[in-house]
Amino acid sequence: VETETLARAEGIPLVTLEEAVSHGLDLHIDGADEFSPRLELIKGNGRCDLRERVVATLAREHIYLVGAGKKVARLGERGNLPVDVVPHALPLAIHRLGHLGLRPVLWQKNGKPGLTDDGNYILDCGLDPQDDPAALEGKIMAIPGVVSTGFFLGMAEMVLEGDADFRLIAEYRLADETAKGESSILRQEAPMPGHGKSVPNRVKIVSDADAMARAAAAHMVELAKQAIAARGLFSVALSGGSTPKKLFELLAKPEWANKIDWAKVLIFFGDERSVGPDDKDSNYRMAKLALLDHVNLKPGHVFRMQGEADLATEAVRYQAEMAKILPHPKDSFPELDLVLLGLGTDAHTASLFPHTRALNESKAWVAANEVPQLSTRRITLTYPVINNAREVLFLTAGPDKVKPLDWVLSGPENVAEYPAQGVRPKSGALWMVDSAAAAGLPLALRGGVA
Known part of the structure; x- marks a missing residue:
């Protein structure tokens, strides 16, 4: 009654x-x-x-x-x-x-x-x-x-x-x-070795990729305001891919760009291919054309991973550059305000691919990673840095992500096979998922559609 x-x-x-x-x-x-x-x-x-x-x-x-x-x-x-x-x-x-x-x-x-x-x-x-x-x-x-x-x-x-x-x-x-x-x-949810207690993922279902871009932009605007108010700067690691590109293009529009004080934004990258900055496959090039060229960033506030260099040497250099810019305790990891990530059809994220050496890295902030299944090398942020971020946001869209999303969020724990499972930040990762990608999720995680 x-x-x-x-x-x-x-x-x-x-x-x-x-x-x-x-x-x-x-x-x-x-x-x-x-x-x-x-x-x-x-x-x-x-x-x-x-x-x-x-x-x-x-x-x-x-x-x-x-x-x-x-x-x-x-x-x-x-x-x-x-x-x-x-x-x-x-x-x-x-x-x-x-x-x-x-x-x-x-x-x-x-x-x-x-x-x-x-x-x-x-x-x-x-x-x-x-x-x-x-x-x-x-x-x-x-x-x-x-x-x-x-x-x-x-x-x-x-x-x-x-x-x-x-x-x-x-x-x-x-x-x-x-x-x-x-x-x-x-x-x-269970803790990753060496990373303390894990917090459950948060899952937000949106109708399509355009709705995801709007939701992600609103979230990023709010995070930027909070970080700048609290610490004077907003540090973000960007990702590549078509779904983040929609977000970047939206943020470049005046009605969104004006909501962020870009002069107080520090731009890092989550990973990069072994190509130069002008190559069509460069994550930096995509971000530059879609977003960075259109907002009022300060000179010297964009920190590119140099994919054309020897990647092992570049990993050391990039870590040293991050260490100069980002506050961090001695022998610990920086605390980025936001790390943007995507999800591959093989459940990789950043350039953390299944059964590759970088999955086991526990000390270095940045790693050169051999990816034999693609016959290439990549450079990537490692789990300790990603998991130490104040916020981690996954953007996942499209029917080809149904299986990997189900593996990562609903499958048995197997980080070697499904590397995105290894992303377990202290605040819990936020997954923005469109309806097409969410079709395979269990009822408990699907919820409503925003």
Whole structure:
């Protein structure tokens, strides 16, 4: 009843139970008090488990949202199972539940026995961890007058675990191929070696590449204002590719260019090909023609990676140049305000390609990287620098990015195979993804479209 009242107050349209029975429900979203690796649940601490069960049985798909610490090895580890009992059967239920080894206590509300919205009592039953919760549920439901228990078995297809700020920690889905019906972790954040605790990625879905350019431009404008106000300068590492090019061309237009104090912007690059600055494949050339030539940057505020040089020597030089410009603790890494990145069809980012040496670099800021699969060499910022940035923004668009995006955001951890997984900044990476690229993402990450 409280949920219904709140929904109506917020203007959310509701259907009646009769309508739901006639047409079914596509999706049921609810919370849970604990869940097991098999995605068995205990619910009911909200005192509505009977009504929740009725609604859940009408849905085709079920997703449960839980806070951290709700996952248990066996149901019952948190020590409570609510049981709904009709009032006149209360003495019998208490007696029979005790014989089952449970420890029933009548729920009190405002100093007297509480009633559910359906007029039933709730017995909070202390219990021990259960090896076979289904068997116990069957015995409880055989007691006359018991109408529901907090066991929700065989209902959940997915459980999403989040932190106190509503950020996704892990996504669990039943793995059909496992013999025991155990759940698999579809998505879980974990720290990269040497980089401390990771924060979950943020995913923003936009309709198309043009909408992405507008959203990214607005975000970059806001970051620039904050950085200049706080530190007097805004440092950004640009990337190559067609999607960033749209962003650069938009930022070059007067209505956007005037929103940033370009005289206080420092331009670095995330990577470069082994070509000169006038080559058509040069990331610097693309950025120069699309953006840098059209805004009021100070002379000396653009720091180009010299792709025409010996790249090992250039990596040392570029790191030294960054070190002169960017504040950093001794024996640590600079803190760029923004690193822009793209995603390749092989899940590479910057010039961090699958199974290449630069993936293992933990000390150098910049690395020359042999890319045998492309028969070339590249120069690139390394994970420690990227992950130390205040903000990392991925721009990902197009149907050819469906598979790599799914690998990176939803697949098992394998940084050697999917290098973009290694990008785990302290603030969590922001992924701007167009609808075409997002088509393969799991429901939990798709969200709405901006």
